[in-house]
Amino acid sequence: MNFKLNCNKQNDSTCILQGFKNKRQRAFAEREQELLSLAEGLMDKLGFAALTMDKLVAACDYSKGTVYNHFSSKEDLLCALCTRSMETELALFERAMTFNGCNREKLLAVCFAYRLHALLNPTQFYCVLSAKTPAVMEKASAARLEHQQLLEQALGEVGDKIFEQAMSNAELPQSEQRAASQLTFAAWALMFGSNALFSAASEAQMLQQLDAEQSILLNINLLLDGMQFSPLSSEHDYAQSWQRISDQIFAEEVALVKRKVR
Amino acid sequence: MNFKLNCNKQNDSTCILQGFKNKRQRAFAEREQELLSLAEGLMDKLGFAALTMDKLVAACDYSKGTVYNHFSSKEDLLCALCTRSMETELALFERAMTFNGCNREKLLAVCFAYRLHALLNPTQFYCVLSAKTPAVMEKASAARLEHQQLLEQALGEVGDKIFEQAMSNAELPQSEQRAASQLTFAAWALMFGSNALFSAASEAQMLQQLDAEQSILLNINLLLDGMQFSPLSSEHDYAQSWQRISDQIFAEEVALVKRKVR
DNA sequence: ACCTGAACACCGTTCAAGT
């Protein structure tokens, strides 16, 4: 219901998971997804900077006016791509939550999903990065930004839930200052930063891509140890957990990433 | 000397701190700084997305061709602004290093400087964020990207130095996997992510701006605790250290930020 | 009610002519 308030007749395609009153609305939503897929494909093929409204119009079966009925500006399109990326991220998070392990391992599984998503869909991750840029934020439509915020909240709640459970299990000390949302923010910032810096790092620079996975596991383990999230990394082999997450939950996607690199 | 290899006659203005052989080179470098200041001012005034090569040309005393002699593209200009931002950051870092305290406090001072810089120069921070975006990276000149990488290294070395000293003082456990550069990367990613997410968060969203400072201190303390960087936050009042850093090293800048907010 | 695409304003970039 709260979705519907944010969705006028031109922007309800963002509510793709919700039901629709009529066929027209559904067709509109489907066309928007089609346009987004096309735009992402163009960015993949031609390079991120080469995406143009003209090219998108040329590649689709609709006119300029119709495309602008979906996206109020190029930046709005970019923001929509970011939102869509967060939707696929959320689906990965929910799969991560099914990992059969302790709460700290579950959180690791979510971090694995976050990193996997960036590797699997680099173009999508770039859209998320760009959407944090004022050039995009200044020009995206209000409805789009609102929807993005809602999704960000949904993603955050996945983290909150794990931290809360860990607290009530006494695997994590409770404290007024260290509320679940604070801890989620810390983990999110660390993962976002790690991904952004690794993605931006050119070939020769710093650590090679192979080290990246190790670095990310180290980073998150340092943070969780600092939270006194038990079992501590000195008490448990989280490299093995990481591998188990890879094998048991995301084997298919990991194979895809490896095929890409090769 | 290694600078000179990266600097052809059109791009040596990036070596502003180095000496110049002749007056022409110096004049060129000074003009570039003038153009950068102008560009930043325009972004401040008109909004990030409104910066245009046309407007920059109109605002300065030079022609289009001359501006393009400095910046090979708009993205190259953005990258130059990012580099310049990192130069002011480095200066703040070096001041932070003079803080009279233990190594962990020194690292905190550097983090304080990093955060302060983002608050003091939001436009500059946005340039850094944008420069991590492929749209910019794809179109910036090679020389510019090289110079940026050099500066990034210089910034990283500040962190490395602290971690290395802490290790040799046995304030920080030594380990093959946890090399100083790894720890620097972790802290950098956390700070970069925290700043980016807080900057992008709109007014209503999540935590208010007042909480941001507390969050950042908490985040970095969690990470450093996880590294077992002693004294641990349970053994020392780092909120007080944070305040001392603010008062003793950056009083002037902090006052400026407060005046801005008011 | 929605789609269309010509038309417009503006922006990034180049380069022949000038000094």
Added chain:
DNA sequence: ACCTGAACACCGTTCAAGT
């Protein structure tokens, strides 16, 4: 050797006309 700015190609956006 460097500067100039007219000129060009392209891009984002709009909107009157059409269905």
